[in-house]
Amino acid sequence: MNEPVKTRRVSIWRGEGETGQFETYDVPAYDNQTVLDVVSHIQHYIDPSLSYRFACRVGMCGSCAMMVNGEPRWTCRTHVNKVAGQDVLEIAPLRNLPVIKDLATNMDPFFDKWVKAEAVHHSSASRDEEMMVVLPDDAERKKADAGIECINCAVCYAACDTVAGNADYLGPAALQRAWTLYNDARDAGKQTILEAVSGAGGCHNCHAQGGCSHYCPNELNPMQAIAGLKQATTRAMLKGKL
Amino acid sequence: MLTLRLYMLQRITALLMAPLVLGHIGVMIYAVQGGLSAAEILGRTQGSVFWFSFYGLFVLAVSVHAAIGLRTILHEVTGLSGRLLMFFTWGTALGLSVLGMRAILAVTFLTRGVS
Ligand code: SF4
Ligand code: SF4
Ligand code: FES
Numbered sequence: 368m369n370e371p372v373k374t375r376r377v378s379i380w381r382g383e384g385e386t387g388q389f390e391t392y393d394v395p396a397y398d399n400q401t402v403l404d405v406v407s408h409i410q411h412y413i414d415p416s417l418s419y420r421f422a423c424r425v426g427m428c429g430s431c432a433m434m435v436n437g438e439p440r441w442t443c444r445t446h447v448n449k450v451a452g453q454d455v456l457e458i459a460p461l462r463n464l465p466v467i468k469d470l471a472t473n474m475d476p477f478f479d480k481w482v483k484a485e486a487v488h489h490s491s492a493s494r495d496e497e498m499m500v501v502l503p504d505d506a507e508r509k510k511a512d513a514g515i516e517c518i519n520c521a522v523c524y525a526a527c528d529t530v531a532g533n534a535d536y537l538g539p540a541a542l543q544r545a546w547t548l549y550n551d552a553r554d555a556g557k558q559t560i561l562e563a564v565s566g567a568g569g570c571h572n573c574h575a576q577g578g579c580s581h582y583c584p585n586e587l588n589p590m591q592a593i594a595g596l597k598q599a600t601t602r603a604m605l606k607g608k609l
Numbered sequence: 610m611l612t613l614r615l616y617m618l619q620r621i622t623a624l625l626m627a628p629l630v631l632g633h634i635g636v637m638i639y640a641v642q643g644g645l646s647a648a649e650i651l652g653r654t655q656g657s658v659f660w661f662s663f664y665g666l667f668v669l670a671v672s673v674h675a676a677i678g679l680r681t682i683l684h685e686v687t688g689l690s691g692r693l694l695m696f697f698t699w700g701t702a703l704g705l706s707v708l709g710m711r712a713i714l715a716v717t718f719l720t721r722g723v724s
Contacts, residue, residue, distance in 0.1 A: 529685070532684070532685030532686065532688075533610060533684060533685055534688075535610075565612060565613035566612055566613075567610050567611075567612055569611075569612065569613065571611040571612065571613055571615070571616035572610065572611045572681075597616075600613050601613075601617065601620075604613060604617060609613060
């Protein structure tokens with residue numbers, strides 16, 4: 368790394384559970400520094416008691432998401448220079464999830480909703496049967512493909528105002544996975560999925576303003592997946608199947 | 610707080626309202642441009658099953674549509690849920706229907722003279 372040209376003042380949320388406050392730290396500023404580098408510097412050199420989460424540092428694992436200047440970001444792939452206008456850098460735990468300590472949130476509600484949305488594989492064959500052939504240019508496969516690169520980072524979940532207002536809302540990531548499975552020829556739970564996404568927290572609560580798609584670091588489009596679910600459930604209802 | 614059923618009800622009432630709104634605007638323009646007096650308008654609406662059905666359907670569609678929309682806003686802004694939210698939804702739907710139906714009845718089947 369090059370010599371630090373200056374230091375940057377950074378506000379970091381510190382506290383346990385619902386109580387806490389921002390505390391400021393002076394961190395050396397480097398070129399090409401990521402937000403995660405800043406957090407790690409504080410933990411390594413200033414206050415080892417700072418809690419946060421990361422693993423891969425290359426945008427694969429989805430564990431490092433935080434609120435950066437009020438917006439949800441994957442911090443390992445977010446360059447400080449791109450987000451810290453006027454040198455202000457404020458880092459807080461992910462929105463819409465309970466805080467455990469400092470920058471680490473409890474992801475349970477997020478993942479519990481994947482299960483509630485039936486965003487789990489419903490097997491259609493046993494290990495003794497032939498593997499089903501899924502062609503990449505099949506229309507259904509293309510719809511599934513559009514959403515399978517999700518890294519479960521919960522950035523979309525933090526961006527979603529409907530999650531903020533409706534605690535039962537399953538949220539963009541879980542609904543998107545339900546949609547990819549709905550379009551997976553190997554999944555035997557299509558009806559189960561449609562039923563799971565049609566309740567009080569289901570896909571019909573989405574306001575379709577696209578916060579999720581705007582912030583998804585992998586440039587996925589959960590809003591479109593949800594529109595697909597709305598259409599599929601509507602069709603099923605008109606056919607008397609829901 | 611929108612289930613598939615509420616979502617569908619809101620879409621269907623929206624579909625119903627679209628032509629009714631256009632019809633209503635058309636009637637307004639016709640009445641104003643044509644310079645119809647209140648008595649002339651009442652002369653056409655009184656006893657008319659057509660106008661009663663036209664605006665009756667409109668009022669019902671509005672009542673259902675608005676009640677579901679307000680219910681969503683109330684839930685997301687205040688967190689109100691359960692029975693209270695249900696009472697609010699039904700209360701809004703019934704309140705709007707009563708107000709609307711009263712007005713329609715007044716110009717179709719109940720009126721006696723107008724000044
Ligand atoms: S489009 Fe739907 S899921 Fe996405 S942020 Fe908006 S309300 Fe949430
Ligand atoms: S859809 Fe995008 S933002 Fe949401 S969890 Fe998956 S990768 Fe993250
Ligand atoms: S640390 Fe794995 S995605 Fe950021």
